[in-house]
Amino acid sequence: MGKLYVIGIGPGGQEYFTEKALTAIKESNIIVGYTPYIEYLGDLAKDKEIYSTGMKSEIERCEKAISLAREGNIVSIVSTGDAGLYGMAGPILERSEGVNVEVVPGVSANFAAAAYLGAPIMHDFATISLSDLLTPWEVIVKRVKAARDGDFVICFYNPRSKGRKDHLEKMINLLLEKKAPKTPVGIVKDAGRKGTKVTLTTLDSIDYEEVDMLTTVIVGNSKTFTRGELMITPRGYENK
Amino acid sequence: MGKLYVIGIGPGGQEYFTEKALTAIKESNIIVGYTPYIEYLGDLAKDKEIYSTGMKSEIERCEKAISLAREGNIVSIVSTGDAGLYGMAGPILERSEGVNVEVVPGVSANFAAAAYLGAPIMHDFATISLSDLLTPWEVIVKRVKAARDGDFVICFYNPRSKGRKDHLEKMINLLLEKKAPKTPVGIVKDAGRKGTKVTLTTLDSIDYEEVDMLTTVIVGNSKTFTRGELMITPRGYENK
Numbered sequence: 001m002g003k004l005y006v007i008g009i010g011p012g013g014q015e016y017f018t019e020k021a022l023t024a025i026k027e028s029n030i031i032v033g034y035t036p037y038i039e040y041l042g043d044l045a046k047d048k049e050i051y052s053t054g055m056k057s058e059i060e061r062c063e064k065a066i067s068l069a070r071e072g073n074i075v076s077i078v079s080t081g082d083a084g085l086y087g088m089a090g091p092i093l094e095r096s097e098g099v100n101v102e103v104v105p106g107v108s109a110n111f112a113a114a115a116y117l118g119a120p121i122m123h124d125f126a127t128i129s130l131s132d133l134l135t136p137w138e139v140i141v142k143r144v145k146a147a148r149d150g151d152f153v154i155c156f157y158n159p160r161s162k163g164r165k166d167h168l169e170k171m172i173n174l175l176l177e178k179k180a181p182k183t184p185v186g187i188v189k190d191a192g193r194k195g196t197k198v199t200l201t202t203l204d205s206i207d208y209e210e211v212d213m214l215t216t217v218i219v220g221n222s223k224t225f226t227r228g229e230l231m232i233t234p235r236g237y238e239n240k
Numbered sequence: 241m242g243k244l245y246v247i248g249i250g251p252g253g254q255e256y257f258t259e260k261a262l263t264a265i266k267e268s269n270i271i272v273g274y275t276p277y278i279e280y281l282g283d284l285a286k287d288k289e290i291y292s293t294g295m296k297s298e299i300e301r302c303e304k305a306i307s308l309a310r311e312g313n314i315v316s317i318v319s320t321g322d323a324g325l326y327g328m329a330g331p332i333l334e335r336s337e338g339v340n341v342e343v344v345p346g347v348s349a350n351f352a353a354a355a356y357l358g359a360p361i362m363h364d365f366a367t368i369s370l371s372d373l374l375t376p377w378e379v380i381v382k383r384v385k386a387a388r389d390g391d392f393v394i395c396f397y398n399p400r401s402k403g404r405k406d407h408l409e410k411m412i413n414l415l416l417e418k419k420a421p422k423t424p425v426g427i428v429k430d431a432g433r434k435g436t437k438v439t440l441t442t443l444d445s446i447d448y449e450e451v452d453m454l455t456t457v458i459v460g461n462s463k464t465f466t467r468g469e470l471m472i473t474p475r476g477y478e479n480k
Contacts, residue, residue: 149386
């Protein structure tokens with residue numbers, strides 16, 4: 001009987017792979033993934049059968065991985081971050097009844113990004129994707145308002161693309177209706193990959209041009225402060 | 241000059257360690273941590289100087305790690321999950337000005353737990369600790385209501401302890417005021433450690449006696465469904 005591993009490899013760099021992910025990849029005879037993710041595997045992908053496709057073919061990749069596992073192969077489908085957050089775990093499990101599937105968790109982009117900034121998350125937080133490809137815009141707006149009113153640290157995924165240049169700015173303006181303009185904001189592009197770029201700014205001073213789809217934006221809560229290049233959210237209310 | 245690594249080792253099992261965490265631990269001459277976390281290191285802690293203390297001595301451990309790094313040692317302070325979520329990154333960075341600190345991200349408990357349930361998170365989510373040791377109870381209540389009204393998947397940390405047996409039940413009752421009683425709930429005790437226990441239930445049927453401090457509770461959003469033993473939140477609104 002075949003097996004299908006759904007693997008989050010972390011942000012990209014091999015130093016963020018878990019032992020569990022490495023073992024699953026080594027055990028597999030076939031690797032399925034978006035072409036750039038396969039490249040992150042480097043030598044791990046050597047001697048494996050590879051099935052890689054471009055960005056818009058996610059469901060095709062899922063179906064291919066499932067059918068290869070049904071045929072008796074040991075298959076790893078890889079994605080960055082954690083496979084269970086905006087990743088492949090859901091689409092695979094929705095379609096793979098009867099297949100032996102194992103989800104292998106990974107370091108998600110928000111924590112990879114946070115590590116560069118110091119300790120910006122630390123306490124209760126909300127993660128929101130600003131992509132409206134699969135989610136109605138009014139749902140996104142509702143969630144941003146709720147996260148703001150709950151004083152959560154907020155991590156924005158997919159904050160800005162060519163097709164939706166103004167999504168992040170619209171959401172930041174919603175935050176500014178109630179949050180302090182000088183609330184710290186950390187912007188990390190390509191966290192855990194080559195060429196990582198880290199910017200520390202405030203809610204009223206974001207340079208939107210530096211934000212793209214591969215950027216994670218972390219907005220502090222009412223207690224978050226900065227010290228030099230660091231963004232720190234206290235773990236509790238004991239010090240502030 | 242010394243160095244201080246603040247390391248999230250993931251849920252506990254060594255298969256969840258990242259390469260980066262392994263490298264940092266190997267490079268260190270001193271390891272600091274809560275006694276059970278040091279045990280998770282197994283042979284990695286062999287031949288190292290160890291400074292371990294009990295549960296309530298977190299700030300003491302931080303101060304010790306910082307002073308050892310100031311003396312020129314290469315120190316790893318380890319905690320489970322990701323060090324930047326209810327972990328040591330904040331307390332360390334608040335106290336370590338001038339010390340060379342590096343935060344090493346890890347697999348957080350919510351994603352480790354989620355992998356056992358299938359794909360319960362997948363989309364926008366909020367993480368909330370129900371411990372009121374460091375956070376006023378009214379802030380916790382405000383956040384639970386906000387996460388509920390924003391239809392986030394909700395991950396509860398520290399859901400229930402001997403000293404606060406009714407915290408989770410009170411919060412679930414708040415959720416039931418607006419969410420469907422049959423909303424799926426996943427309960428994972430000791431995720432990624434020996435003796436992991438997974439329960440799939442619904443908002444109106446939680447057995448609170450099986451929940452303790454080492455349990456992660458994941459409550460679905462309005463689209464979450466179950467199939468057999470799996471809890472799945474669709475990644476988007478395309479299928480439902």
